[in-house]
Amino acid sequence: MSETLIEVVDNAGIVRLTINRPKALNALNSNVLAELERVLVELEGRDDLRAVLITGAGEKAFVAGADIGEMRDKTPEQARAFGRQALATFKRLETLPVPTVALVNGFCLGGGCELALACDWAVASDNALFGQPEVLLGVIPGFGGTQRLPRRVGPAMALDLCTTGRKIDAAEALRIGLVNRVMAQSELEAYGEELTQQLGGNGPQAVRAAKQAIHDGLEQDLDSALALETALFAFCFAGDEQKEGMSAFVEKRKPSF
Numbered sequence: 001m002s003e004t005l006i007e008v009v010d011n012a013g014i015v016r017l018t019i020n021r022p023k024a025l026n027a028l029n030s031n032v033l034a035e036l037e038r039v040l041v042e043l044e045g046r047d048d049l050r051a052v053l054i055t056g057a058g059e060k061a062f063v064a065g066a067d068i069g070e071m072r073d074k075t076p077e078q079a080r081a082f083g084r085q086a087l088a089t090f091k092r093l094e095t096l097p098v099p100t101v102a103l104v105n106g107f108c109l110g111g112g113c114e115l116a117l118a119c120d121w122a123v124a125s126d127n128a129l130f131g132q133p134e135v136l137l138g139v140i141p142g143f144g145g146t147q148r149l150p151r152r153v154g155p156a157m158a159l160d161l162c163t164t165g166r167k168i169d170a171a172e173a174l175r176i177g178l179v180n181r182v183m184a185q186s187e188l189e190a191y192g193e194e195l196t197q198q199l200g201g202n203g204p205q206a207v208r209a210a211k212q213a214i215h216d217g218l219e220q221d222l223d224s225a226l227a228l229e230t231a232l233f234a235f236c237f238a239g240d241e242q243k244e245g246m247s248a249f250v251e252k253r254k255p256s257f
């Protein structure tokens with residue numbers, strides 16, 4: 001029987017995905033990417049989806065990058081196809097309508113860092129190492145790193161990381177805004193669970209609207225983006241969720257979403 005490359009655990013719409021190639025530090029080869037895409041396509045259509053967490057198997061790595069052995073002999077055309085496959089998959093992850101959390105439990109390099117960048121949240125263990133070391137291999141990031149990294153941390157730091165290939169520790173990743181939280185590795189799992197439960201417990205329509213407003217708004221000029229916010233704000237009043245949330249506050253009870 002073939003190995004499960006992406007383990008999926010679904011707890012009432014809070015879905016945990018584990019990239020399962022620990023012997024290769026969860027490096028992304030075409031099979032992993034194809035399997036990830038298949039799983040994401042299934043998740044895309046689900047109305048009951050609340051949050052998605054993605055992590056790497058084992059205690060050493062989130063993802064140590066694209067699979068170097070697989071890439072080594074590629075022609076430019078094959079490299080283009082590989083890059084397109086990964087970009088399409090990462091776009092699916094980025095545009096899932098619910099919050100996505102990268103739980104970074106170790107090496108987060110190259111394509112691994114790019115995978116984390118395609119998530120809304122990144123939470124890291126204090127032994128995690130981040131970087132875009134592609135120039136050390138004679139290439140550049142090919143899974144969105146040259147575009148998502150500057151949008152996350154600014155062009156100066158993105159240029160620093162992409163042209164030196166240096167690795168940064170979790171504390172520096174936190175300082176530059178690459179990750180949201182850093183903690184001891186022993187606390188990471190519990191925090192991931194707590195965070196996704198928290199995200200999943202909030203009003204699902206409102207959480208989706210907040211994500212859409214931020215993601216889509218960043219692609220627009222400010223006036224259009226503010227108009228989008230108003231439209232989504234008004235949309236929140238169209239369903240039961242806002243009535244329940246505000247009634248619960250007035251009635252001094254917890255909302256039931």
Ligand code: DAK
Nearest residue numbers: 024025027064065066067068079083109110111140141142
């Ligand atoms: N690919 C394939 N195998 C990898 C790997 C990777 N990225 N990273 C680690 N492994 C494998 C190692 O080969 C080793 O396998 P065995 O020898 O045991 O069979 C196993 O994982 C354990 O690794 P190490 O023995 O090296 O473990 P260490 O603790 O000593 O070192 C390390 C850990 C993460 C520092 C080291 O493994 C390392 O430097 N790994 C490579 C990190 C890296 O350079 N990542 C970026 C890869 S490039 C594109 C353009 C560019 C890209 C993609 C597409 N297009 C335009 C299409 C590039 C993307 C990248 O991500």
